[in-house]
Amino acid sequence: MTEQLPIVIILGPLLAAVLAAFAGWFRPKLSHPFVLLGLAVSFAAALKLVFIVADGGAQKYWLGGWGDKVIPSQKEPFVVGIQITVDHLNTLLLAAVSGIALLTAIYAKRLVDTELAGRQRYFDALFALLVAGLLGISITGDIFNLYVFMEIAALSSYALIAYGKGRSYMASFNYLIMGTMGACLYLLGIGFIFIKGGTLNIDDLSRIIPTLQANGPSQALFVGFVLIILGAWAKMAFFPFHGWLPNAYTYAPTASASVLAPLATKVAVYAMLRIMLTVYSIDYINGLTGIQPIALYLSTAAIVMGSFFSLTQTNLKMIACYFIISEVGYMVGGAWLANKPGLTGAMYHLVADAAMTSALFMAIGCIVYRLGQAQLDDLKGVFFKMPVTMAAFVVTMAALIGVPPTCGFFSKWYLIQGAAQAGVWHFVAALLLSSLVKAIILFRIIEIGYNRVPHPAIEGNPAIPRNEAPLSMLIPTAAMALGLVALGLGTSTLVNTIIAKALPAALAP
């Protein structure tokens, strides 16, 4: 049955969502277990596939059995149906997305019950649909199918954000406009590729695009490429399309933010990588001498801007949102360095950052659950109230800063190495700057949360009662934080067995 595993990854959350939607009307208590089950199945399949792919290479799956068919007028066979592919480029991401989604689903239960009391009928279903959409974007081998999955993820995230009431409606609306613009640009880009390539299958496109370019560069393919990249940038909140993200994720309910923030942007980055590396090729990217520097400058700008604004914010969620914006800059920059360490860094950071952001939002969620809000000034004494949460928070921040041996250190390592190899020093400077800014913020929080209150252990000082988040939230948070260290220690294995093989063959030493 292992050949059916790729589709199981998608079907798990998809069917779970439908069942959860039924259960919402009959036995509301059942909808959450359905979703957990679906995500667990999906995670198990994804995990199994990691090993299968590491051993046996890419796994292709043809929906409806419509695979390679010989077409009389063409020399080579084409895939006439829709293909989904699990290969070295996406297998880690699939495991990360489904794993993080599973943990977040366990974690979010309590939050949903309190924050959204009485309104959560479709929350679980939308949650599972979002995950199905994200997994679909990551797994599909068909550029149009990717668009449909993109819309599935987008529509469910609009709804998940709008659960936040108040300002979240406008935030969600802005996201909808930007997101639809991104999706439309992407769709238009598909049109431009389709008009030259005549197929939508990614593998087939990667085979024929070089032949189309044989007689000189094709303007249509170039325009299509630019449109798709712009569309992906809008989706991932890359500078200068980042405007929607901070409000959307800040005013969303914590439960929604904790699944959206780590996964949505990462998956969009993956889509960009897939288009850049598989549909087009590394040589094509390196041939775009006009665009490459622009993309790199924009990445630097994203990192600098994200860092700067995170310093000026006083709300913990807002700070975290600006972190996301600068982290997106890391990955786009790494991808556009288009050399071996840069791409390795971008691919590794894809997984590492998903885990880091997830841990960060989980920790923030625990704080919000107990303290009601996350203004910096409210954090006084939080280290005594919630020691475990804050320990996880500190580990996560250390990872974001890039303290070894957490995973953040290694992604930064590869990215800086790539930038140094390409001689893009402004990118190096931006990476270091963002590390420093995060360090400043971490220690500002430590000062407020730990040092600004009279130490309760000293006689005469008021005691600060322990008020830790419930275990169902605490355990996923702690697990995620430990995962960051584990991921860091496993870097070499991941890079050697999987990421190195995802790199384009042209970069092999």
Next chain:
Amino acid sequence: MVLFALISLSIQNLMGAAIVFGAYSFMMCLIWAGMGAVDVAFTEAAVGAGVSTVFIVSTIYNTSATMRSRPGGMAFKFFIGVVVTLAGAFLLSALTDFPDWGDPNSPVNATVVPYYIENSIDDTHVPNLVTSVLADYRGFDTLLETTVVFIACIAIYSILRIETAKSKTDETEEGITSPPSYNPSDSLIVRQASRFMIPFMQLFALYVIAHGHYSPGGGFQGGVILGASLILLAISFDLKFLLRHWREKSLMLLVASGVFLYAAVGLACVFMGGNYLEYGILDSILPGDQAMARSHGILLVEIGVGITVMFSMVAIHINLASNGRFDRGL
């Protein structure tokens, strides 16, 4: 057409803008029909010109049609205008690289498409190529598309309905302009006319779904028409009349069951030992050979699509028209 687009954007009254937009969509579907894309035109007529316009109108009905224009902001608009013009020029720069318009040997028409045209009959016994490609060759897309409709439906329900159901008591305090009370006797003619029309519409829609194999149409088109018939019912009578027949709960359950039917058919193929959505493998439980099984599979999923689309459209309309209160509205 460009003119219509511009007018609908420049009209100061939103209601007018919506109506002009409807006219624009209608023109668009004529053009598509002219290009041989009958199914697309069909759908656009029902969705773009019909349902979309009704959605916009009912939103406006619930809020306000007047647009407050404010001074200033011209520089911003101009700036965006420049950016957009540049983008347009960039898009047009690829024109020289395009194959000629209507060239049957362009890559789009000559790469994978001939396979569908030549093999559809042998593979599926379905002469309507659009249906066979839609529900079989690219059936996964269609499953997901149905899911999109389902998501939109539950998203709108979550945004409008659940919120409102909870805060029903504060509603009046918040000072929401309650919609003008509706007087059914105003439109006796409309009512009688629709009472006459609706059965025919529904009959036609069922035909569209069932006969989608042989003529333009299929789950989407049929579903949208069915939905539209109910929407018409709601408009000409009132929402309560509709809700007497279709309770909220059953509406929402039916929306989900359409997706479920589709996904379950796919899953059945997996259990029978094929790939997902490989209807051919169902020949052991469905009558006929593999190709016939595909044909039946297509019919099944089309019904699923129809159910979801129909009830989604109705549910979305009810939500939008009544601002989630499910009592009265447009």
Next chain:
Amino acid sequence: MVDSTAGSDTMENLIANFNYVIVVILMMIGLWAMLAQKNLIKKCIGMAIFQTGIILFFISIGAKNEAKVPILSKFVVENSSAIIVNDYANPLTQILMLTAIVVGVATLGVGLALAQKVYQQHSTFHEDEILENQRK
């Protein structure tokens, strides 16, 4: 290097592909409305126009001169070897666009629902006024 023939080629091409020019103009009108209009409903309409532009684009690239509706006639159904590919319009672009239309209306619906909610809070559709309200 300025080449006069290249210029006239471009012109010819523009005229020959006049359809595409219309499509691009439509899309850009939609895009402009999405970004520059301050009224939320107008933004939604802009979004819909952008989408129809794209759909028109796809249908155009799949168009074939002198092709029929892609439904096989009874005759060829019985003799599948007699199918002439160029007789039928491109079904693939059509089904892609069916999907796109449905996605478009779904997005439009969600957008309108959000707009209603925003209106409920702020009694206006004007973006700037909403922002001012939020700052208060």
Next chain:
Amino acid sequence: MEIIHSFTPVWIILTSSVAALLVALLGRWPNVRETCIFAAAAIKLGLLLSLAPAVLDGKLYEFEVMELLPNVGLAFKVDALGLLFALVSVSLWIPTTFFSMGLLRPLKQHAQTRFFFFFAIAISSAVGVAFSANLLTLFIFYEALSLSTYPLVTHNQDDDAIKGGRKYLTYLLGTSIALALPAMIIVYQQTGNLDFTNGGVFASGTSTTLLVVLLVMFLFGFAKAGLMPFHAWLPGAMVAPAPVSALLHAVAVVKVGVFSIIRVLTGIFGVDLLANTPSLSTIVCVLAGITLIVASLIALTQDNIKSRLAYSTIGQLSYIILGVGLATKSGVTGAALHIPMHAFGKITLFLCAGAIYQACGAKYISEIHGLGRKFPLTMAAFFIGSLCVIGLPPTGGFVSKWYLLTGSLDSAQQWAFAIFLTSSLLNAAYFLPIVYKAFFAAPTDTARLDKAKEPPPLTIVPLFITSASCVLLFFFSGKLFQFANTFAEMHTAQ
């Protein structure tokens, strides 16, 4: 060169981490808690000594835990210098713990468990740095040390502590992330190798400009070494309790900075490269020389005892860097020897400063005029410590400074000789007056005079041990010399 694969280095590092865990678990029973620490320290010392004979034979202990990046792993290597440094840190851990107990317990200080916990982690990190086989491992433990000492620096949790802590982290994390990390990555990108290799990792023909840039980045990047202008964290960190200043800011932390620089200079650049490329050697020597003189001059102007000690430390650290920068055998030997010699001298001084504070509540030199007679033992220890730091016989400091001076005469940088001498004079000028005034000046504060008395034995005994060691090191410097010589021979043998 014989290589022994052994897990022992990892055990040595882990013992104090395990102790830290036990401390955290057993925090409720202070006696049990501190017994754990002593047990761990004793085990650790025993294990270290068990490695000594083989290391002195020129053998190396190596162990790679796991690979982190292609070709670079979390790996440990024990050579003479590393072992020497680890021995110094661990052996001083014991008296410092005694001293901490003597200081913290009577004052009923808060969060003692936290204090001992992070102290043990810091020791683990310092030993980890000592045993690192490559730059990446070293960097990991270097950062761990920075982070684990932050709670110690801000232990008092008042405004001063917060300010000092902020400065501490800004300098240490800032420089390491902004300078050392990119420098390391560039080295990796250039050579694909970060192992400390005798003779360096750079291929011949690497551009001198690049080398110069990297060298400067490393020198300033390891700001724990206190090279000016990145020295200000050290006086700032003096807000910490006395034992922290004593062990961490006279021994572990600052020496880790210097140690890292020595490792980079000998293992990444290579002594030969330094000796053959005059510009590199000159840069090291000039930077260290300036710091040496300026820090000594500033120390003269400080009235706060701990600040004066801090500036003195900054100066003495540059002795070591200068010694390696000379790139001669006796220079390297002297530098290696100066690590333990200065450590023992300076820890004595810091412990004295803590004891003086406990004895009469004085923080400033001007406050202890004439009080010395009330606590003669403390001041005697202070005197011996000063001699050791100044470099006068019969203390160990004399030995190391002797080799440093010889080294400077052997090298191309003979002006360093003058610098060493001048600085030693300045050292004398800022230390000896303290002792003189404590015994012979007229008391300025009679109220304080009455209260002053010798601190309790738990404080005095560690002082006695460390000051006696200063003298013993002079007479038994042979063993230490073996360590330093083994290391120097390994790196300068052509």
